[in-house]
Amino acid sequence: MITIDSLVKRRGSKEILSGIGFQARPGRVTGFLGPNGAGKSSTLRILLGLDRATSGTALINSVPFVQLRDPLATVGAMLDGSGAHRARTGRAHLRWVARSAGLPRARVDEVLDIVGLTSAASRRVGSYSLGMARRLGLAAALLGDPEILILDEPVNGLDPDGIRWIRTFLRQHAASGRTVLLSSHLMGELAETVDDVVVINEGKVVADGTLDEITGSHRTLEDAFFALTTGGAP
């Protein structure tokens, strides 16, 4: 369970987040939607303890991320790119992450297989395409077999096969009672994947509900999104 409450983030005189609050519940895929620059990544970075909130709280199972006893087994996170140094091989990257949580080497090969990166595991990350980099990022997130997945723009850079694969994967993950929170600015890709939708714009939540509630009278989620974020008529 992810609980975010009254999150405010200021950088200098600029207010990036103005009281963001929502929940992501177990057994459901929660889509965190908004245009570029709306504050999605900032919210996720605060949730993961990377950035500090000016005020408000972002909790995972009722505690801040930095206080989790076994972070990798609780939360799998993927932010920009692969999160790996380009001079390392994909496998070497996953190995150090596994070591940090005391996971066996065999787990590295398992996650490489899950994301379909086994054949490229011995190549340096710098030679990866964006799609491969994202798969490596996802592999790192899955290492600890976490109960919660937090993914920033997971479909970004994936080919149609990859997008289809990640949709199925996330649906299965949620079906087994786990929590999935993913951000995106691409609505079309998400409508078939998410159960709940939180829409933010300019640092504020403008809609929060189930997929049906948010889509409402609009023809598609995409129409609803543009109506909510541009204030324009559907």
Next chain:
Amino acid sequence: MRALAAEASKLASLPTVWIAMAAGVLVPSVIAAITASSTRSTITRGAATVAGADTGYQELAFGVVGAITLGVVAISSEYSTESAESGGGRQITTSLTAVPARLRFLLAKISAVAIAAAVLAIIASGTTMGVIHVVLGEHAPAMGADDVPRLAGVVCYWVYTALLAFGITVLTRHGVIPLAVLIANTSVVTVTYLLTKITPLANYLPDMAGVRMFIRRLADNTAEISPLTGGLVMTAWVAVLLVIAAVAFTRRDA
């Protein structure tokens, strides 16, 4: 311990770390080979009778560039950005989601750098002194009990220098400038040494004080600083810098 194992694994899988290690061994060994052969011809010509007391140690003072590179890349690699095509991520986000406690992460990294620098210094001392003995043969200064604390001083100096480079790079979050400035200061333009010409206080800068742990005579320098005092002064510099780095690192956004 898991965090330390992860940091050791990171260092071992980074090509620039191996370049730093190679430089740390080769630079002092090659300089030692060159200076020792010129010393040898001086002695055979009869212009001198024995090699100086700092033979080998002078070279090890230069070889610290390997330790500097190690300290810098250990942390700058966390902040180097992936290419825009592959998403523009940085490893620090992965590091801090794997080990979220900032101080624990930093201590693990400091420990890994210190251990690697110590190992490097021991190997470099062995090869450098070995080269001196091979080239000078019977004219090489005899190694005795006196050399044990001096060689320990070399290891200490390399570890401290790696940590100074590390601490500065934690603050800059970028490797190029600290690497260029620190390596230049060690080799091309020794700013800290030139400062000692202006004020005797410059003898207490970290590198000038630190080399006293194993160098007996600095050229054109009359300041008397014992090896122990030099070591303590450098310890203080390293401690203060690492505390500043830790405070900045734990407070700022990653």
